[in-house]
Amino acid sequence: MKLAVLSADTDSLGLVRWAVEYGGHQLVVAYESHVFAAELLQLAPAVRLNNNWEELFLESVADAVIIGLGHGGRDVALQASMDPAEHRADQLRKLTQAAVPMLVVCPACEAIVGFEIEMIRRDTKGVIVPHIPGEWRAAFGELQDLVSWRENSPLGTIEQIVFQREQKDRSREAVLKQLARDITLLRRLIGTIQTVTASGPPAAIGRDPLGPKIKELPSLSNLNVSFTGEGGLTARWSIVPTAGEKQARLSVIGERGNAVLEMPNEAQWSLTVNAETETGEPRQERHEAEVLFWQLKHAAAGEVPDEDAWLAVCRDQEAAEAIDRSLARGRTIELFNESHSEEQSFKGVMAMGGCLLLLAALLIVFLVVLVESLQLPIRSLLIWRLWPVYLLVPIVVFLLLQFLQLAVKREQ
Numbered sequence: 001m002k003l004a005v006l007s008a009d010t011d012s013l014g015l016v017r018w019a020v021e022y023g024g025h026q027l028v029v030a031y032e033s034h035v036f037a038a039e040l041l042q043l044a045p046a047v048r049l050n051n052n053w054e055e056l057f058l059e060s061v062a063d064a065v066i067i068g069l070g071h072g073g074r075d076v077a078l079q080a081s082m083d084p085a086e087h088r089a090d091q092l093r094k095l096t097q098a099a100v101p102m103l104v105v106c107p108a109c110e111a112i113v114g115f116e117i118e119m120i121r122r123d124t125k126g127v128i129v130p131h132i133p134g135e136w137r138a139a140f141g142e143l144q145d146l147v148s149w150r151e152n153s154p155l156g157t158i159e160q161i162v163f164q165r166e167q168k169d170r171s172r173e174a175v176l177k178q179l180a181r182d183i184t185l186l187r188r189l190i191g192t193i194q195t196v197t198a199s200g201p202p203a204a205i206g207r208d209p210l211g212p213k214i215k216e217l218p219s220l221s222n223l224n225v226s227f228t229g230e231g232g233l234t235a236r237w238s239i240v241p242t243a244g245e246k247q248a249r250l251s252v253i254g255e256r257g258n259a260v261l262e263m264p265n266e267a268q269w270s271l272t273v274n275a276e277t278e279t280g281e282p283r284q285e286r287h288e289a290e291v292l293f294w295q296l297k298h299a300a301a302g303e304v305p306d307e308d309a310w311l312a313v314c315r316d317q318e319a320a321e322a323i324d325r326s327l328a329r330g331r332t333i334e335l336f337n338e339s340h341s342e343e344q345s346f347k348g349v350m351a352m353g354g355c356l357l358l359l360a361a362l363l364i365v366f367l368v369v370l371v372e373s374l375q376l377p378i379r380s381l382l383i384w385r386l387w388p389v390y391l392l393v394p395i396v397v398f399l400l401l402q403f404l405q406l407a408v409k410r411e412q
Contacts (some may be wrong), residue, residue: 001025006053007231008033011105012068018289032072057098064101089113096120101300103126106313107180112315113323124302127299132184136291139269143261147189155254160234162251166242170221179322191230193319196228196333198326218327230345357398364391
């Protein structure tokens with residue numbers, strides 16, 4: 001398989017390394033990846049380096065593209081006086097419209113952009129395989145099995161799930177990026193996130209949570225969040241400072257015991273159950289990249305292992321973005337996880353348009369009553385006598401627009 005990489009970063013570089021050295025794939029071109037140019041040239045001396053990523057629309061360029069979170073794309077966007085987030089969103093939209101198979105390091109974009117891309121993907125039958133580091137680790141898979149067994153688990157009925165993240169960089173951007181990834185892991189344990197309750201820096205005394213929005217977003221360096229999943233389980237996530245390497249600890253507490261998953265950033269993960277049985281990752285474990293490229297290959301062939309994988313990580317990103325709302329309002333935020341489709345969007349636009357039309361009609365009627373009751377001179381003008389037409393035409397046009405969906409309806 002011929003591969004391209006866009007905005008290479010550490011995670012995407014690891015995928016490229018496995019693909020070239022062990023997967024039998026070929027890296028042919030790298031876009032907006034000048035930061036990792038030396039590493040890419042070492043892996044594939046014949047790789048082309050440029051910023052013209054739109055040539056990916058040509059099927060002859062590459063069979064699939066790996067999209068990272070590198071700063072190369074940000075630098076290119078700033079040089080072109082573009083917002084980096086909009087630049088990335090534009091890339092994802094256009095590549096999805098062109099049905100280019102993608103392996104995307106997440107979180108790749110805002111949730112609302114992700115839902116839009118999901119609608120495009122369904123129409124174009126595109127392939128998007130999301131990558132969350134650690135999602136396919138064997139030790140995490142064992143912990144997931146323990147939780148899924150519920151009362152039949154050695155832990156008994158699960159009562160608490162606690163995720164503690166240790167991280168040097170606790171800036172807003174770094175915390176939200178890591179939180180979105182950790183939510184994906186928690187979602188695999190407790191189900192799709194239903195509610196989010198966040199606590200952080202104390203709010204100003206006497207501040208009205210329903211008052212004007214604060215101009216400066218709060219710090220997230222001591223963030224604590226509680227999540228409720230559709231499976232009825234809850235989980236707590238917190239971030240703390242560390243003097244060493246980034247790592248995390250995921251604890252699952254049941255009525256008969258507990259399990260602790262140690263998650264160092266640069267080492268093997270290990271699972272300890274009931275403080276007696278320690279299960280390390282087996283040496284023959286499949287590399288995460290192997291799992292992802294297997295999914296990419298089968299998805300490109302029409303055998304989609306998980307049709308809703310991209311939608312799921314978009315909902316995880318939505319849960320992460322609900323943090324600021326919860327902090328600002330000081331309460332729990334409920335996520336409805338509604339389905340996003342062109343039909344639903346059309347209905348929403350029509351409903352909003354209908355409300356605006358009704359308001360306009362009421363305003364016209366009010367003006368007519370006012371003019372006629374006061375016997376104003378404007379009554380004698382021809383343009384005024386046609387007021388019923390002004391009232392009727394917009395309503396007729398709106399009703400005709402309801403049939404627009406039938407005119408552009410696609411085959412299912």
